[in-house]
Structure formats: structure tokens, C-alpha cells
Amino acid sequence: MSALGVVASGPAADAIAVAVPALLEAQFASRLFAQDATLWGEEAESESAIRLSWVNLARTSRPLLGEIAAMRDQLRGEGVDRVVLCGMGGSSLAPEVICATAGVDLVVLDSSQPDMVRSALVDLERTVVVVSSKSGSTVETDSQRRAFRAAFEEKGIDPTARIVVVTDPGSPLDEEARSGGYRVVNADPNVGGRYSALTAFGLVPSGLAGADIEALLDDAEAVADVLSADDDGNPGLRLGAAMAATDPLRDKLVLVDDGSGIVGFPDWAEQLIAESTGKQGTGILPVVVGSTDDPEAAWPDPDVTVVRLTGDDDTEPTDEVVRADRSEIAVSGPLGAQLLLWEVATAAAGRLLGINPFDQPDVESAKKAARTLLDQGMGSSDEPAATDGAVEIRALGGTWLGGATTVPQALEALFGQLDADRGYLAVMAYLDRLADADLASVRPGLARRTHRPVTFGWGPRFLHSTGQFHKGGPATGVYLQVTTAPHEDLAVPGREFSFGDFVAAQAAGDAQVLAEHHRPVLQLHLTDHDAGLAQVREALSAPAAGPDAKGSA
Numbered sequence: 001m002s003a004l005g006v007v008a009s010g011p012a013a014d015a016i017a018v019a020v021p022a023l024l025e026a027q028f029a030s031r032l033f034a035q036d037a038t039l040w041g042e043e044a045e046s047e048s049a050i051r052l053s054w055v056n057l058a059r060t061s062r063p064l065l066g067e068i069a070a071m072r073d074q075l076r077g078e079g080v081d082r083v084v085l086c087g088m089g090g091s092s093l094a095p096e097v098i099c100a101t102a103g104v105d106l107v108v109l110d111s112s113q114p115d116m117v118r119s120a121l122v123d124l125e126r127t128v129v130v131v132s133s134k135s136g137s138t139v140e141t142d143s144q145r146r147a148f149r150a151a152f153e154e155k156g157i158d159p160t161a162r163i164v165v166v167t168d169p170g171s172p173l174d175e176e177a178r179s180g181g182y183r184v185v186n187a188d189p190n191v192g193g194r195y196s197a198l199t200a201f202g203l204v205p206s207g208l209a210g211a212d213i214e215a216l217l218d219d220a221e222a223v224a225d226v227l228s229a230d231d232d233g234n235p236g237l238r239l240g241a242a243m244a245a246t247d248p249l250r251d252k253l254v255l256v257d258d259g260s261g262i263v264g265f266p267d268w269a270e271q272l273i274a275e276s277t278g279k280q281g282t283g284i285l286p287v288v289v290g291s292t293d294d295p296e297a298a299w300p301d302p303d304v305t306v307v308r309l310t311g312d313d314d315t316e317p318t319d320e321v322v323r324a325d326r327s328e329i330a331v332s333g334p335l336g337a338q339l340l341l342w343e344v345a346t347a348a349a350g351r352l353l354g355i356n357p358f359d360q361p362d363v364e365s366a367k368k369a370a371r372t373l374l375d376q377g378m379g380s381s382d383e384p385a386a387t388d389g390a391v392e393i394r395a396l397g398g399t400w401l402g403g404a405t406t407v408p409q410a411l412e413a414l415f416g417q418l419d420a421d422r423g424y425l426a427v428m429a430y431l432d433r434l435a436d437a438d439l440a441s442v443r444p445g446l447a448r449r450t451h452r453p454v455t456f457g458w459g460p461r462f463l464h465s466t467g468q469f470h471k472g473g474p475a476t477g478v479y480l481q482v483t484t485a486p487h488e489d490l491a492v493p494g495r496e497f498s499f500g501d502f503v504a505a506q507a508a509g510d511a512q513v514l515a516e517h518h519r520p521v522l523q524l525h526l527t528d529h530d531a532g533l534a535q536v537r538e539a540l541s542a543p544a545a546g547p548d549a550k551g552s553a
């Protein structure tokens, strides 16, 4: 009996019945664990050939445990008990889940929003900063590193004693850090960012923060055999089929915790699934919801499958556990095992969807647009279509705004662009996700109001997650972008742009690329953070226009 449970009903169960035999026929599981790069077709081969070492990490990562423990003990001995992690996407999402689940503190700084960066630059006497970047060229992470290095120096603290770098061997960051005398832990270069949970990227910050990372590897190792078996009970094959082989494709995957005991798992799975599958006009959009009472968790919509992350069952679950009146999957198992489970399932989903699950072609387009805008100087942003109090209103991707001149009218115009059967609304808030956290509470109400799945992402964090799907996936999204003037800007040491310039360029660049894909983007810019946010929160909290056709969920 495996520690993992994958139980499905309705179309998700039908998908398992149809697609798992085909995966068995292809010996997908055993070939995956043999790191067979041909599993996703010729075009993907050059990338998949250097992206498959994650199947063995439960064993190959073990030498890191001693090194991390020694580093932690040394730092604790110096009174350093605050761990800050600077990293984006796959370089920070796993440690966030690992530490939250273990109940140990980790400050995750995955933002270029000046107020949020500034809020992390405190308590430096007791702080160690892990700077994690596989490529070593992610501008958010490089900017954060520069800010912390300057802040340590200003306090008379040797940065090389308090900044630990995690990066690929030979990356620009690897070379610069080593020549600068910093401690560097190299990660396995043959693992992509969103599959790197059990590499140094997941283990170093989590171990320094005090999480039991050996148990994590043990839980993953305990299920490696069942996940590599060409067997119709293989939970990885079952989950991959349930996710990606429904017919017609249910491309909204609602992720909701239902007593799993794991904290924040959907936020990690979101990047893995969205960035792996959202390309060539197809893909699966994770819709992270906070409760089984949220609207999408109760709708039997034809484009939705609901995944409930449940507690460990000591009985072998059977398919009648989940509700049979819609497409649902119940998944259970310890965190370490689930990290490997979902990686196998996503790799299988990539084969079933006919795409390469290891590249992220469209993320680059937004980065390039942001760089161009930075070079041009961000002050040239175009005039707003209208200004309503402390909110500037701009509309991209078509003439859909009409005569709207207020925030409520502009929202109605945007929501009017939603395809009633397959559309989704993406809210993208380039704000301080800690200080402004309560804005996310508008999400369920927007789902009730639009009768469509709603995703809520913090910018620029989501750019490394659902951002790929928005640009490379099906053209069914409408986009609401909220940006703000910071309470106070912050310089990026050694750069000609500030954090405020950079985050504005990231938002503008992403909106520009979405508009180039003919997607409607409503940009609400808060000229005064507090007043503007109150206006936007009120408008987004307005009740459903008409009777809630789906009934209150």
C-alpha cells in the first residue's frame, strides 16, 4: 500500500480509464525514471535531456543534508536565527510550502515591489539571506541581492558571512559569488526550476530555517518505486491522466486544501502545472481557492476539475470516495511524497497534451518587454483613458472599454469580455502581498459575480507561475492588473533603475505582451496606495450584478 492516494470521479475517472492504459503501453513510468528524453517527442528532446534528474533526487540530494546542518548550526551559534529567501518561482515556492508545513519561520522575498523589499531589510544582525537563482540572471533576485549586500555593509556586517548563494554550477551568479568570497551551494543543473523542490533550491533555505528535510527526502524515496512502476495503480499516472486526459479537456484545475495538513501546497503546484503545460495554445490552469466553500469548488462546470488535497487515509481509497456528480480528484499523502507525485503527474500530463513540460517559452517575452521599457525610461507611460479618484484606468488589447470612466464601469466592461463557457479572470496584483494580503479576499466574490474561475496572483511572483499559461495557453483569459505608486521607492544599488521602476516595467511589459496576444487587459494604477486600494477593493467586492445563476456555493 502506498502512502499516496489518488481517487477520481466523473470525467476525471473516465480519463484515467482511457489514458493510463496508453501510458502503460508506452512504459512511460519506467522510462521516465530511466530518464528517457524521448518521451515528449523530438522537439522537446534537447530540453528534456537536461531536465530529468529530479526523478532521483530523494537519493542524490542526501549529501547536502550534512552540509546544510553544519551551516545551520554555525549560524545559530552566531545568533543568526532569521532566514530570508530571495528567489522567484521554483527558487522559492517549495521552501515556502516546506517551512509553512513544518511550522518554521522563513521570510520569502519574491517581489520587486519596493515596500515589500524594504520590509525584508530589517533585523539584519540576526539574519542570513539565501539568494537562490538557477540561471543566476533573474533580475528580481539580483536586485534583492544587491539591496541586502548594501544593507549588510551599511551595518558593518560582512555580507559574505550572511549571504548564502544557491545556483547552478557555472552560472553568472556562481562565478560572481565564488570570486566575491560568498558561500555557494550548487544545485543539480539537470533539474528545471519548477521541478527543483528536492534539490538545494528546496533544501538549503528550508534546512537553515529548521525544517526536517531528511524526512522530506525519506517520504519521497518511499514512493519512488510505486511512481516508477508501469502499473495501473501508479498514482502519478492516474493523477496525470485525470488532470490532462479529460475529453473535452477540462483545462481549469481547481486546487483546494481539504485537511491535507500541508500548508500552501496549491501555490507550489500552480507553478509546476501552469508553467509546464500552458503553451502552444493548450494547458491546464490551476485555480487556487481557499476553501471547499469557494464557488469553483462546488460548480460542475464542463471545463473544471476539482482537486481536493485530503488528509492521509490509512485505507486504500476507492473511486466512490469523491463526489460522482462532477469531475473530481482527491489526493492524499505526505509532502515529500506529493512533491514527487505531482512532478511525475505533470510530466505525464505533458505527454498527454503533446507539449514539452520542461520549457517556458513565453516567460521570456514578458521579461524582454520589461527590459525594453526599463531602457526607454518608465516615465513615458501613456496617458490613462480615465482617472477615477486615486485610480488611473487604462485598457489594452482592444476597444472593449467603451465609455467607461469609473472603476466599477471599467470592471463591468472587462467582465463583459469573458467567454461564458471557457473564460477565466486573472487578477494580477503588483502590491505588497503581506501588507496588502486582504485584497485576495475579493477572489471568491468575483467568481460568484462572473460565474467563471478566477485566479488571484501577486506580481511579479505570478509571472514565474501562471504567467506562462496566460501568454502561451488558450486565448480565454481576461486580465485585471493592479499597480501602485509605492509608499516610498527604493534604489537598486549599482543599477540605473529603482525597484519602483522595475516593478512598473514588469507590469507594463506583461500587459503589453498580453495585448499583443489580443487579450483584454484592464490596468488600474493606484496613484495613492491607500486611497486607491480602498476604491479598488470596494469595486471588486460589489455583489453579483444579477441573481447568482449557479446558486451560492
Ligand SMILES: O=P(O)(O)OC[C@H]1O[C@](O)(CO)[C@@H](O)[C@@H]1O
Binding pocket: 088, 089, 090, 091, 132, 133, 134, 135, 136, 137, 138, 141, 193, 194, 275, 360, 363, 463, 464, 465
Ligand atoms: O531560478 P531562476 O533561474 O532565478 O528562475 C526563477 C524562475 O523563473 C523561471 O525561469 C521563469 O518563470 C522559472 O522557471 C524559474 O523557477
